[in-house]
Amino acid sequence: MKSRLKNIAGLLALSLFINSCSSDDNGSAPADGTSGDVELFFDNGVAGDALMLGNSYTNSNGETLIFERFTYIVSNFVLIKEDGSEFTYPKNESYFIINEETGQFTVHLENVPAGDYKKIKFGIGVDQQRYLQGETAQQSFWDLAFANNMTWTWSTGYRFINCQGTFTVDPAHGGDTTSRGFMIHQGSNTATDNYREVVLNLPTTARVREGEMPNIHLKSDANVILDGDTKIELHHNLNGAGTAASIMAGENLITIANNTKKMFTVDHVHNGAGTHH
Template sequence: MKNTLLKSIALLAITLAFTSCSDDDNAVNNVSGTGTIGIEFDNSFAGNDLILNTQPNTTSNGEVLKISTIKYIVSNIVLIKADGSVFTYPKSESYFIVDEANANTHVLNLSNVPAGDYTKIKFGIGVDQEQFNLGASGQGDFLALAQAADMLWSWSAGYKFLAFEGTFTSPTVTTATPFMVHTGQTGTDYNYTEITLDMPSKALVRNTITPVVHIVADLSEIIDGTNKIKLSDNNMGGMGAMIMGGANLPLITANLNSMFRIDHVHND
């Protein structure tokens, strides 16, 4: 009797496992309809998870930064399938602000995405010139969102594409001194850039599977990437180091192209 009971339990466990695997296979193979995908942005500095205000972050130039603010506009999201076909997220819905201080902004949830196996993502940092040229009335709800988030200098001056702020010290600046790095339109330089990233594994968008693409942003790349920018060289005395234009801004914009990488993809 005991052996019969054990055999029955084992058979039931095998049956349940087989059924579960079959259900999982059906979910993965049912490539139809639409689903949702999350794009998560996780800020770091040179391999360390970012902690605002208190964490000392050292650059290759020996400058030590304590970051109080990091915000950037993510826009014009495009998802690319393994076969090369492209899904462009609706432009009117494709403007977001990622703010380290606001956890609710860290994951961008994209809905009504065609089911498929996606292997690349492309997105902009900033607001593209075509959108800006629509004028204030053509910005929809995003203009008010940017104003509330302090990501707009003024309508005539345009959006802040990235706001990177805090204090720093250096071998020549020994007292904690404010710094501000803001990218955006300055003179003839528009400073909008687009980034394309390969996914380490496929994002399986299904009506029963909501993948999350985990993107790590290395903030050290802003001033310590291919182009090395010293905050101490931009120190304006009592005002601190202010980089909001000039020759450094296109160099910083170029650095943003290596600021992001995809760490992993969850398919849950």
């Protein structure tokens, strides 16, 4: 009996001992001078549902939209630590296009200093400083933007958001049943700077370490473009002939710039394992 008791006690003690040995913190602290990669995955949605091209979505303005194109530029990425210190990604490399049509959803940042990041900041579109540097300062990005339908031709500059498709309006909101095309080309022009930046909290820390790449999974909400803090109704923005809605200039772009500050949230952060699941 006693020996048996001793055996049990010994067994338990041993297991505790082993455990205490094995649960040492495995170098969680970042080593100075090292760096790693960060991946951001932009998961497009509309009012909480996944965005699928060809699918219809009805907003609170009584307008039902079918998206056929949803492309946007995100830029000027900054990673922020708990103490407020920032790492700004090299500007020349910091312009990316997210394109639902071509399935381009990822922003891959390289050589980010190892550390624990709690927030991210980035811009929607192209900032004036960059835009004024002209096409040649950003040749490869300009070419990429042109290939993704993100440049203007009747004006000079980038489209920050290219959102196109068809829509119908609920009769209760003054519509008929006709399906019309819509084009929303958000951007700056020589009168207005519509570039905006957003700061987002990460629900858990993104740990950048050598050989460890956190994946930051963001969600976008395309609905806020028209149905955000300030509403824009497509059927109040028809062209002269009333055949299609076109939003490419003026007050609407300022409204959209403001609405889209709420277009992104971070859903979760996945540390260490690498790519998007």
